[in-house]
Structures are given as structure tokens and as C-alpha cells.
Amino acid sequence: MEITPALLVASCMVVALIIYALMGGADFGGGMWHLLGTGPRAKEQQKAISRALAPIWEANHVWLILVIVLLFTGFPNAFAVMMTALHIPVTLILIGIVLRGSAFVFRKYDRSEAPRRRWGVLFSLSCFFTPFMEGVTVGALATGDIRFVDGQVTTGFFAGWLSPFALTCGVFAVVLFAFLAATYLTVDPESEPELRDDFRRRALAAGLCLVPVAIAAFALSRNGAPEVFAGLTRWWAPFLLGATAVFGAAALFLLWTRRFALARMAAIGQVTLILGGWSLAQFPKLVTPDVTFANSAAPAITLRLLLIALALGGLFLFPSLFFLYRLFKGRDAH
Amino acid sequence: MDDFLFARSQMGMSLGFHIIFAAIGIGLPVLMAIAEAAWIRTGNPVYLDLAKRWARGASILFAVGAVSGTVLSFELGLLWPGFMAKAGAIIGMPFSLEGFAFFMEAIFLGVYFHGWDRLSPWWHWTSGVMVALGGVLSGVFVVTANAWMNAPAGFKIVDGKITDIDPVAAMLNPASAHEVIHMTLAAFVATGFAVAAVHAFFLLRDRQSEFHRRALGMALAVGCGCAPFQVWSGDYSARAVASLQPAKLAAMEGLYHSMKGAPLMIGGVPNDKTRTNAYAIQIPRALSLLVARDPGAWVAGLEEFPRADWPNVKLVHWSFDFMVACGFYLLACSIAAAWLWWRKRGLPDARWFLRSIVLAGPLGFLAIEAGWMVTELGRQPWIIYGVMRTKEAVTPMPGIAVPFISFTVLYLFLSVIVVVLLRRQFLEAPDSK
Ligand code: HDD
Numbered sequence: 001m002e003i004t005p006a007l008l009v010a011s012c013m014v015v016a017l018i019i020y021a022l023m024g025g026a027d028f029g030g031g032m033w034h035l036l037g038t039g040p041r042a043k044e045q046q047k048a049i050s051r052a053l054a055p056i057w058e059a060n061h062v063w064l065i066l067v068i069v070l071l072f073t074g075f076p077n078a079f080a081v082m083m084t085a086l087h088i089p090v091t092l093i094l095i096g097i098v099l100r101g102s103a104f105v106f107r108k109y110d111r112s113e114a115p116r117r118r119w120g121v122l123f124s125l126s127c128f129f130t131p132f133m134e135g136v137t138v139g140a141l142a143t144g145d146i147r148f149v150d151g152q153v154t155t156g157f158f159a160g161w162l163s164p165f166a167l168t169c170g171v172f173a174v175v176l177f178a179f180l181a182a183t184y185l186t187v188d189p190e191s192e193p194e195l196r197d198d199f200r201r202r203a204l205a206a207g208l209c210l211v212p213v214a215i216a217a218f219a220l221s222r223n224g225a226p227e228v229f230a231g232l233t234r235w236w237a238p239f240l241l242g243a244t245a246v247f248g249a250a251a252l253f254l255l256w257t258r259r260f261a262l263a264r265m266a267a268i269g270q271v272t273l274i275l276g277g278w279s280l281a282q283f284p285k286l287v288t289p290d291v292t293f294a295n296s297a298a299p300a301i302t303l304r305l306l307l308i309a310l311a312l313g314g315l316f317l318f319p320s321l322f323f324l325y326r327l328f329k330g331r332d333a334h
Numbered sequence: 335m336d337d338f339l340f341a342r343s344q345m346g347m348s349l350g351f352h353i354i355f356a357a358i359g360i361g362l363p364v365l366m367a368i369a370e371a372a373w374i375r376t377g378n379p380v381y382l383d384l385a386k387r388w389a390r391g392a393s394i395l396f397a398v399g400a401v402s403g404t405v406l407s408f409e410l411g412l413l414w415p416g417f418m419a420k421a422g423a424i425i426g427m428p429f430s431l432e433g434f435a436f437f438m439e440a441i442f443l444g445v446y447f448h449g450w451d452r453l454s455p456w457w458h459w460t461s462g463v464m465v466a467l468g469g470v471l472s473g474v475f476v477v478t479a480n481a482w483m484n485a486p487a488g489f490k491i492v493d494g495k496i497t498d499i500d501p502v503a504a505m506l507n508p509a510s511a512h513e514v515i516h517m518t519l520a521a522f523v524a525t526g527f528a529v530a531a532v533h534a535f536f537l538l539r540d541r542q543s544e545f546h547r548r549a550l551g552m553a554l555a556v557g558c559g560c561a562p563f564q565v566w567s568g569d570y571s572a573r574a575v576a577s578l579q580p581a582k583l584a585a586m587e588g589l590y591h592s593m594k595g596a597p598l599m600i601g602g603v604p605n606d607k608t609r610t611n612a613y614a615i616q617i618p619r620a621l622s623l624l625v626a627r628d629p630g631a632w633v634a635g636l637e638e639f640p641r642a643d644w645p646n647v648k649l650v651h652w653s654f655d656f657m658v659a660c661g662f663y664l665l666a667c668s669i670a671a672a673w674l675w676w677r678k679r680g681l682p683d684a685r686w687f688l689r690s691i692v693l694a695g696p697l698g699f700l701a702i703e704a705g706w707m708v709t710e711l712g713r714q715p716w717i718i719y720g721v722m723r724t725k726e727a728v729t730p731m732p733g734i735a736v737p738f739i740s741f742t743v744l745y746l747f748l749s750v751i752v753v754v755l756l757r758r759q760f761l762e763a764p765d766s767k
């Protein structure tokens with residue numbers, strides 16, 4: 001296969017999406033556990049979550065913006081199709097994002113007890129709702145129900161995203177992010193051992209829940225997302241599915257045996273493989289079945305400049321991100 | 335109202351909401367950096383307290399700015415898919431660069447807000463400067479995208495298809511310079527005067543408070559320092575508009591008939607039917623003088639353009655006059671401040687002066703809103719000036735009233751909460767009983 005600028009931009013988009021899931025997704029997961037805080041250490045759990053999120057959630061959120069910007073610059077037609085056909089779920093995502101971000105800061109800001117609790121609940125609910133809608137929206141792209149014929153979206157505003165497959169993807173995103181967040185929180189250097197153990201149990205529970213949801217999504221994809229399903233029968237697919245399963249099992253095993261740092265690595269690998277594998281299976285479609293990344297791409301000059309901008313931006317971005325994480329998540333974070 | 339009007343209203347409402355937080359996101363980090371530098375140099379703890387309190391206020395405003403900005407990036411496609419399908423490849427560039435500016439801002443914001451005791455003072459200060467830089471850059475990039483809508487460049491149209499795209503030329507379009515300068519200054523002016531107003535308000539109760547005196551001094555330095563340049567750059571903008579978008583200029587001025595030696599019309603009630611601007615105060619030849627630096631110069635009136643290409647003259651003209659009035663009021667405040675400062679060799683704190691600063695507080699932001707009404711309503715009926723009509727770009731989605739009302743209610747709710755929380759914080763500051 002020829003390496004074109006469009007292919008490179010599309011790859012960067014997938015990478016940004018994966019990082020968003022790993023970082024921003026985990027922030028949503030943290031918000032879910034905020035609501036599900038139980039037991040004698042419920043308050044401490046909430047404190048640990050809020051401490052983990054506060055310095056980084058805004059930076060993590062920018063990955064979503066990057067995905068969108070790359071999409072509308074690199075593949076303007078695909079963006080127009082998605083935003084037209086998926087107007088409703090995308091609007092719901094936005095409402096969730098607005099409520100999540102503002103409820104989180106309002107909660108930190110408000111000093112009195114009762115409103116703080118209310119903001120906390122609103123924050124957590126939007127942390128369930130937003131990734132659910134994100135999963136639904138991404139799932140809808142794979143269903144093949146959204147048709148784009150002669151420059152028009154012909155399938156209206158409800159196609160795809162209400163299908164069982166897309167809804168299962170929503171549930172999958174929620175459970176996945178909850179699993180990621182709990183796994184990360186077991187590594188928090190500022191937490192007491194008991195607190196880490198609370199998160200270990202939560203990570204194990206979420207990790208186990210992920211198995212049936214993943215199987216359901218896979219089973220539904222046969223009819224619900226035929227092109228992705230077909231993609232998953234190519235020669236490399238067994239290796240990919242096998243590797244994903246190995247990483248998933250390893251994450252659970254390492255959590256069980258309390259090797260948290262390694263468990264986090266395994267979870268990261270697992271999520272990367274899931275999203276990377278999905279992208280490969282759906283390749284080269286952005287919106288199945290009509291919109292491919294080749295037929296919606298911007299002219300070559302735009303894509304080339306975009307790649308240059310990404311390279312230069314990356315030179316600045318990755319050191320800064322490294323600095324941020326070292327400062328707040330590193331071993332010497334105290 | 336039809337869906338098209340709801341879509342326009344939703345876009346305008348979302349942008350009008352975001353711009354408040356965006357302007358603060360550009361201006362406030364600069365104030366924080368000045369206060370922190372003063373603390374590091376003098377060791378006076380009042381400055382540190384000030385930097386920390388401003389940062390605390392900023393943390394809530396930034397979060398709302400970030401989420402409302404996210405809504406905008408999606409709304410470009412949700413509401414104007416036809417526009418993005420055409421324009422994405424041409425003006426995506428500044429948006430991508432803006433993305434990196436957001437990263438810069440968000441990353442160092444995290445460092446700044448939560449790193450007070452994890453970094454040495456100078457490193458902490460440097461991260462504050464990075465936040466300020468990220469804010470200015472994100473504003474600059476997104477405004478070039480808007481400038482392109484007003485003065486499209488960097489592509490050709492052959493048989494109705496866009497070809498020969500040059501994203502760099504599109505970014506450096508003829509309207510970029512004046513919009514970028516005017517908007518960046520506006521953010522400093524508006525933030526400077528708004529912050530000054532809060533502290534002037536508390537000084538009116540207790541004029542000895544060192545905390546509020548120092549704060550007022552810094553905020554005034556930024557606001558009053560930029561206001562004269564703001565008025566100068568407004569004149570530059572107006573002359574650029576006169577050559578790039580003469581129909582917009584005619585609407586701004588309420589000028590229906592082309593003429594030599596055109597008068598400047600202030601206020602009045604523009605009437606599209608009679609093509610007159612009743613009750614306006616007229617300054618003979620002033621418009622020609624301002625636009626062409628020649629009192630006898632010819633200025634195009636709206637009659638030069640087909641009726642279908644007129645923007646909403648009333649709104650554009652009134653918004654423009656309101657912005658200019660605010661500009662001159664802020665300029666007068668700056669001159670008064672400089673005069674008092676020079677006379678007293680110290681912070682001006684006469685009661686009448688503090689009162690006029692309190693009054694100036696909201697005016698910068700109101701001028702920003704009015705200025706954007708001029709730019710955006712004055713661009714109509716085009717979404718890409720002279721190339722694509724707004725109506726051709728709108729989404730086919732029916733029922734846009736629903737998201738419009740939802741986002742309006744949501745933003746009203748957020749505004750109320752932000753105001754309540756900020757008010758509470760102001761009252762917690764030293765000497766603010
Ligand atoms: C603090 C805010 C503020 C103040 C005091 C002024 N303006 Fe302004 N003006 C803006 C804030 C603003 C703005 C909101 O930032 C705009 C919208 C788009 C832009 O580039 O800047 C704007 C736009 C804008 C435009 C339209 C540019 C375009 O459509 O391309 C003109 C002609 C002026 N201004 C002129 C003036 C004049 C002559 C002023 C003086 C007295 C003035 N402005 C004061």
C-alpha cells in the first residue's frame with residue numbers, strides 16, 4: 001500500500017483518538033468512581049480522584065479537539081457527513097462535556113458542603129453520559145446505516161446510532177474507561193495502600209465486566225457492523241484479537257497479584273490494541289460504507305502542511321506533556 | 335423563526351458566550367504574571383496573594399472557556415456542514431495550530447494552578463508566561479480563520495469548484511492583520527478594566543487597603559496602557575473594512591447614498607425603505623476624512639449593492655456606534671488616569687475616578703460583543719464573503735430550535751453560577767467586607 005499524506009494524517013488522527021481514550025477516557029472513568037465511592041474510605045476515594053484529575057483534565061481534553069481539528073482540516077467531507085447524520089448524539093456529547101467540565105470546577109470552587117455534593121453528582125452523571133454517547137457515535141460510523149449519496153446524507157438523523165451495535169459500543173466505552181481509571185488510580189503515589197486496594201477491587205470488577213460486553217459487541221458486529229466484522233476476518237485479525245485478549249488477561253492477573261505499575265501498562269496496551277484494531281478493521285472507511293478517507297481527503301497541499309504542523313507541534317507538545325506528568329504523576333511528585 | 339435563523343442564533347449565542355471567557359483567558363494570565371513577577375522582585379506578600387487570588391478566579395473561568403470552545407469546534411460542522419466541507423481544507427490550518435496553542439495553555443495551566451509549591455518561583459512564573467502566550471496565540475489563530483471568512487484568499491474557483499488551495503495565503507488574508515491586532519488589544523483592554531473595576535469598587539469602601547490598591551494599579555496599567563492603541567487600531571480596522579467590504583462599512587455608518595465628502599453619522603434610526611438615517615448627529619465630511627484621509631473623498635453607500643446583499647443595517651450601525659462610544663469612554667478614563675497619576679505621582683484614588691472605573695468595568699466586554707456583531711452581522715448574507723451565502727451552508731437538520739434553546743438555557747445557568755461563585759470569592763479577599 002502506498003503511503004500518502006492522507007494516510008499519514010489519518011494515522012495521526014487514530015493516534016490522537018487512542019491517546020484521548022487513554023487520558024481523557026480515564027478522566028471520565030475517575031468521575032464514574034467518584035459517584036460509586038462506597039465503604040469506609042468513600043471520602044478518601046473521592047479526594048484521590050479529584051486530586052488525580054485536577055491538574056491534567058484540561059490538557060487531556062485537548063486531544064479530542066485535536067481529533068476534530070484534524071478531521072475537519074484533513075477530511076472536510078467526512079466531517080460534514082458525520083456532523084449532519086450524527087447531529088443529535090454529537091449535541092448530547094457536547095452537553096455532557098460542558099456539564100462535566102463546569103461541574104468539576106464548580107465543585108472544587110464551592111466551599112459549602114451541600115452544593116459540593118450536588119456538583120459532585122452532576123459531575124459523575126455527566127462522566128457516565130458523555131463516554132456513553134461517544135461510544136454510540138463512534139459505533140454508528142461502523143454500522144453502515146449512514147448513507148452519503150450524490151453529496152447528500154440520505155438516511156436522516158437517526159440512522160446508525162440507535163442500533164444495538166452502537167448502543168453496545170456506548171456501554172463498552174463506559175466500562176472500558178471505568179476500568180482504565182481504576183487501574184491508574186492503583187498507582188497513585190500519594191494514596192494509602194488501603195485506598196489503592198479499593199481501586200484494585202474496582203479495576204478487577206470493571207475488567208471482568210468488560211469481557212461480556214466485548215463479546216456482545218463482537219457478536220452484534222456480524223450484522224450490526226458488517227464491514228468491521230469482515231475486516232476482523234482478515235489474516236492478521238486472529239493475531240490482533242489474540243494479543244488483545246492476552247493483554248486483557250495480563251492486566252487482570254497483574255492487578256490480582258498487586259503489580260500495579262505493570263497492570264497499568266497492560267491496560268494501556270489492551271486499549272491501544274482495541275482501538276487500533278478497530279481502525280484497521282474499518283480501514284479505509286471513515287463512515288461506512290460510502291465515505292473513505294481517500295474520497296473525503298483535503299487537497300495534498302493542505303495535508304502536507306498539516307503534517308508539518310503536527311511534527312513541529314509535537315516537538316513542543318511531547319516535552320511539555322512529559323513535564324506536566326512528571327510534575328504531578330511522577331515518582332517524586334511530592 | 336425558521337431553522338436557518340435558529341442556527342445563526344445558536345452560533346452567535348455560543349460565540350458571544352465563549353468570547354467573554356476567551357478574552358479573559360488572554361488577558362488574565364498577563365495580569366497574574368505581572369503580579370507574580372512583582373512578588374518575586376520585591377518579596378512583598380501582597381503581590382503573591384494577589385497572583386493566587388487572580389489565579390483562583392481564572393481557574394473557573396478557564397474551565398468554562400475550554401468547554402464552550404469545544405462546543406464551538408463541533409458547531410462549525412453541526413450547524414454549517416456546507417461551509418466546513420468547502421472551507422475546512424483552506425482554513426483548517428489556523429485551527430490546527432490553535433489546537434497546539436490550546437495544549438500549551440492547558441498544560442501550563444495545570445502546572446501553574448497546581449504547582450505553586452512544586453516549582454521554584456521563576457519556573458512557576460515561566461509557566462504562567464506560557465499560559466499567557468498560549469492564550470494570545472489561540473486567539474490569534476482563530477481570528478485569522480474569521481478574517482478569512484471576511485476576506486477570502488488563497489484559492490481559486492474554477493467551474494464552481496475550489497482549486498489551487500494555498501492555506502498559508504488563506505491564513506495571511508488581507509483582513510487578518512487588523513482583526514488580530516484589534517481583537518488581541520480588546521482582550522487586554524476588557525480584562526484590564528473589568529479587573530480594575532472590581533478593585534475600584536472595594537477601594538470605594540476602604541481606600542487604604544493595600545491589597546486593592548496594588549491590584550488596581552496593575553489592572554489600570556494594562557487597561558489604560560492598551561486603550562489608546564485600541565482606538566488607533568479601530569481606525570485602522572475601519573479603513574481596512576472600507577476597502578475590503580464596502581457594503582459592511584456603509585452599514586456600519588448607516589450610509590445609504592454614495593457621495594463625495596460623506597458625513598459621519600452618529601446614532602439615528604437607519605431605515606432601509608426610505609434609505610435615510612433619521613435623527614442622526616451628522617459631522618460634515620468626517621467619514622470621508624476618516625476613511626480616505628481626505629474630506630472630499632467619495633464613499634460608497636449601500637445603494638451601490640443589490641438589496642439582497644445588504645446586512646442588517648440597524649443592528650450593524652448601532653453596534654458599531656456603541657463600540658466606538660465604549661472605546662472613547664475607556665480612552666477618556668485612560669487619559670484621566672494618566673493625568674492623575676502624573677499629578678499625584680501615585681495611584682489615582684479620587685472618588686469620582688474610582689466611580690468612573692467601576693462604570694468602565696463591563697464596557698470593554700460589551701464593546702467586544704458589539705464589535706463582533708459588527709463583524710459577523712456586517713458579513714451577512716455571506717458566510718464566505720462574496721463566495722458562499724450563509725443559507726447555502728446551513729445544516730439540513732430540522733428542529734434547530736431545540737439545541738438552540740438547550741444551549742441557551744445551559745449557558746445562562748453556567749453564567750449565574752460563575753457570577754455567584756466569583757462574587758463570593760471577591761468578598762473573601764482581604765479588606766472586602
Ligand atoms: C474592548 C473592546 C473594543 C473597543 C473599545 C473597540 N473595539 Fe472595535 N472591535 C472589537 C472590540 C473593540 C472586537 C470585538 O474585538 C472586534 C470584532 C472583530 C475584530 O476584529 O475586533 C471589533 C471590530 C471592529 C471593526 C470591524 C472589523 C472587521 O469587520 O473586520 C471596526 C471597523 C472597529 N472595530 C472599529 C473600532 C473603532 C473605530 C473603535 C474606537 C473607538 C473601536 N473599534 C473600539
Ligand code: HEM
Binds near residue numbers: 342350
Ligand atoms: C468569539 C467572537 C465571535 C463572536 C461574538 C461572533 C459572533 C457571531 C454572530 C453573532 C454570528 C451570527 C451572525 C448571523 O448569522 O447573522 C456569527 C456567525 C458565525 N461566525 Fe462568528 N463570531 C465570533 C468569532 C468567530 C470566529 C473566530 C469564527 C471563525 C471561524 C467565526 C465563525 C462564524 C461562523 C461559521 C458563523 C455562522 C455563519 C454566519 O452566520 O455567517 N466567528 N458569529
Ligand code: HEM
Binds near residue numbers: 359
Ligand atoms: C475570536 C474569537 C475567539 C477567541 C479570541 C478565542 C480564544 C480562546 C482562548 C484564549 C481559549 C482558551 C482560554 C480559555 O479556556 O478560557 C479558547 C478556548 C477554546 N476555543 Fe476559542 N476563541 C475564539 C473563538 C473560537 C472559535 C470560533 C472556536 C471554534 C472553532 C474556538 C474553539 C476553542 C476551543 C476548542 C477551546 C478549548 C481549548 C481547551 O480545551 O483548553 N474558539 N479560545
